[in-house]
Amino acid sequence: MAPRAELVHWAFAAGFLLLGLILLAEVIVGSEVFAMRPWRLYLWPSLAFGIGVLLWPVAVFFTNSTLHMLAHGSWAEVAMLAGAVELALVRGKLKSRWWTLSLCFTLLVSSAAFLIHEQNPWFFSRSAFLHHAIGWTLLVAAIFPLGQALQPRKALWGAGFALTWVVLAVMLFCDRDVAPIFGHLSRFAGGGQ
Amino acid sequence: MRRLLAVAAVALAFPGAAFAHASLTGTTPPTQSRIATAPRAIVLRFDQTVTITPRAIEVFSASGTKLSGPATTNGDGRVVSASVAGLRRGQAYTVRWRATSSDGHTGSGVYTFGIGIAPPPPTEAFGSTGPTWTDDVARWAFFVALALLIGTTGLRLLVLREPIPLRLSNRLYGLTAVGGIAVLNVGIAAFVMRAADALQVPFVDLLYGDLSPLATKTRVGVAFVAMTLGYAAVTALVLLAWILDRPRLLWPAFVVGIGFATGLSLSGHQGVEPNSTFLTELADWLHLVAAILWVGGLVALATCVWPLAPELRRRAFLGFSRVATVLVAVLVLAGTYLSIARLASVSELWSTSYGQALLVKIAIVCVALAWGAVHHFFVRPRLERGEDAPRGVRRSLIGESAIAILVLLLAAVLVNARPPAVEPAAGVRAGASQ
Numbered sequence: 001m002a003p004r005a006e007l008v009h010w011a012f013a014a015g016f017l018l019l020g021l022i023l024l025a026e027v028i029v030g031s032e033v034f035a036m037r038p039w040r041l042y043l044w045p046s047l048a049f050g051i052g053v054l055l056w057p058v059a060v061f062f063t064n065s066t067l068h069m070l071a072h073g074s075w076a077e078v079a080m081l082a083g084a085v086e087l088a089l090v091r092g093k094l095k096s097r098w099w100t101l102s103l104c105f106t107l108l109v110s111s112a113a114f115l116i117h118e119q120n121p122w123f124f125s126r127s128a129f130l131h132h133a134i135g136w137t138l139l140v141a142a143i144f145p146l147g148q149a150l151q152p153r154k155a156l157w158g159a160g161f162a163l164t165w166v167v168l169a170v171m172l173f174c175d176r177d178v179a180p181i182f183g184h185l186s187r188f189a190g191g192g193q
Numbered sequence: 194m195r196r197l198l199a200v201a202a203v204a205l206a207f208p209g210a211a212f213a214h215a216s217l218t219g220t221t222p223p224t225q226s227r228i229a230t231a232p233r234a235i236v237l238r239f240d241q242t243v244t245i246t247p248r249a250i251e252v253f254s255a256s257g258t259k260l261s262g263p264a265t266t267n268g269d270g271r272v273v274s275a276s277v278a279g280l281r282r283g284q285a286y287t288v289r290w291r292a293t294s295s296d297g298h299t300g301s302g303v304y305t306f307g308i309g310i311a312p313p314p315p316t317e318a319f320g321s322t323g324p325t326w327t328d329d330v331a332r333w334a335f336f337v338a339l340a341l342l343i344g345t346t347g348l349r350l351l352v353l354r355e356p357i358p359l360r361l362s363n364r365l366y367g368l369t370a371v372g373g374i375a376v377l378n379v380g381i382a383a384f385v386m387r388a389a390d391a392l393q394v395p396f397v398d399l400l401y402g403d404l405s406p407l408a409t410k411t412r413v414g415v416a417f418v419a420m421t422l423g424y425a426a427v428t429a430l431v432l433l434a435w436i437l438d439r440p441r442l443l444w445p446a447f448v449v450g451i452g453f454a455t456g457l458s459l460s461g462h463q464g465v466e467p468n469s470t471f472l473t474e475l476a477d478w479l480h481l482v483a484a485i486l487w488v489g490g491l492v493a494l495a496t497c498v499w500p501l502a503p504e505l506r507r508r509a510f511l512g513f514s515r516v517a518t519v520l521v522a523v524l525v526l527a528g529t530y531l532s533i534a535r536l537a538s539v540s541e542l543w544s545t546s547y548g549q550a551l552l553v554k555i556a557i558v559c560v561a562l563a564w565g566a567v568h569h570f571f572v573r574p575r576l577e578r579g580e581d582a583p584r585g586v587r588r589s590l591i592g593e594s595a596i597a598i599l600v601l602l603l604a605a606v607l608v609n610a611r612p613p614a615v616e617p618a619a620g621v622r623a624g625a626s627q
Binding site: 049053056057059060061063064065066067069070073076077080081084087088091093119120 | 388409438
């Protein structure tokens with residue numbers, strides 16, 4: 001019934017890539033130009049909210065380990081809430097720029113979930129390496145929303161945040177050992193023949 | 194930096210020994226199956242190589258007799274089997290397995306099968322103790338969270354109606370969203386606790402425990418999956434209603450929220466009792482929905498309307514009073530019907546632990562009803578005459594809410610308990626004859 005794990009990873013990687021590209025577009029053209037079409041401002045928060053909602057089925061349908069269910073559940077929750085907060089900021093329901101820190105919290109929780117649920121060392125396998133890399137990338141990237149809250153006009157923070165999602169998308173695309181991308185199949189890898 | 198990039202490139206190009214840990218892809222006999230003849234061996238198939246100890250597969254009878262021999266791996270190390278002897282028709286058996294993936298993680302799982310009979314769910318496998326006080330607390334927390342989510346939405350839609358002051362609206366949305374998030378988190382925690390009881394492994398091993406049979410083959414698991422998805426959608430709708438200023442979105446959230454509460458009725462003891470019928474399940478659901486609407490409405494009235502919208506107090510109190518009268522009537526009627534259905538005789542009220550818990554619940558419900566009656570007969574007439582509400586009404590509403598939340602605790606205990614009239618199913622839990 002459940003789709004193969006790598007398909008699910010690729011689907012969410014595509015979502016992250018789109019998220020990163022939208023954010024990158026805003027950084028490249030500048031916030032004023034980007035905001036000339038108000039609907040554009042809703043794009044990435046809506047996508048983040050949608051990714052959060054769609055992660056719930058992943059949490060409850062992939063239950064072959066408790067740890068994975070808990071990790072997927074925590075990502076679903078923080079992504080949904082972060083998307084909601086950003087949408088509320090765009091709509092003017094929330095005013096304080098400090099709400100941007102919710103993204104910081106989201107990245108920290110996501111990072112912790114990645115690092116805790118990957119119990120193997122870095123060089124154990126490709127997926128282990130990438131899980132560690134994704135976890136630490138998320139941890140380091142938490143500085144970008146913090147910077148945005150402190151210095152909203154500085155483009156560096158926005159650019160860093162946007163590139164974070166592009167990098168995460170690439171890593172997630174090649175996260176499965178069984179995925180025939182950037183490497184060969186391991187003879188032990190699940191499903192590989 | 195170059196060295197780090199080179200290492201990263203190598204790691205990406207040449208994957209290591211495995212991906213994640215081994216997952217069970219199939220078993221013989223199949224999980225939760227009813228088979229005609231006794232198998233000679235139990236066979237587990239994994240999606241990758243595993244290493245095992247001789248006790249990797251253990252098969253237990255209902256009385257706890259171990260019937261399996263030493264486990265061995267076959268072929269490429271993805272198949273594990275153990276011979277079994279002494280299995281008899283008309284009995285159900287528990288299979289407990291442990292296997293270590295090539296990543297060093299030990300996965301574990303449990304399932305049951307029956308020979309000539311339907312097996313019980315894994316939550317009732319040999320070795321599991323069934324719901325304990327921690328499950329009662331989790332279910333209570335779930336009820337309270339559900340009351341905040343559904344009850345607050347109900348008060349807003351059925352009593353207050355739009356438009357309402359912005360501050361009040363925001364607080365009601367906040368309370369509802371907190372309820373939604375709590376429902377999701379408590380639901381997950383409750384499911385993991387049930388899984389821990391079924392698997393009977395240390396916490397570290399529980400982290401790699403296979404929950405699939407529990408999530409797909411038990412009423413609790415199926416309810417968990419459905420309710421998590423349902424209440425995630427409800428929470429998303431509530432958040433969108435707030436963000437987009439579209440209170441109409443609360444209607445589908447309310448309807449879906451009430452609908453998915455059936456999961457509690459179908460996954461509790463009500464769903465597995467021999468005398469369970471469509472009517473008893475309907476009554477159980479109505480009882481629950483009436484209770485959460487009543488409790489959640491009271492909490493929202495006391496913590497949101499009273500302090501933030503003095504101009505709405507009268508309208509809200511009188512409106513809620515009318516709705517609460519209907520809710521209490523449904524609550525009492527459905528509860529009485531269920532008590533009659535669950536107890537074989539009146540004496541079971543004091544001679545069984547279930548009956549005693551029910552008596553305590555009825556006593557506390559009576560206190561809550563008396564408290565509500567004071568509001569109904571003393572506060573309501575004053576408000577209807579256009580007079581101000583007497584002092585202390587807010588504190589009184591909080592007191593009634595606290596009593597009502599206590600009722601939910603007793604309800605949680607009763608939902609997890611088995612009524613005395615129910616005979617144990619032909620199961621594998623200790624007590625059934627071998």
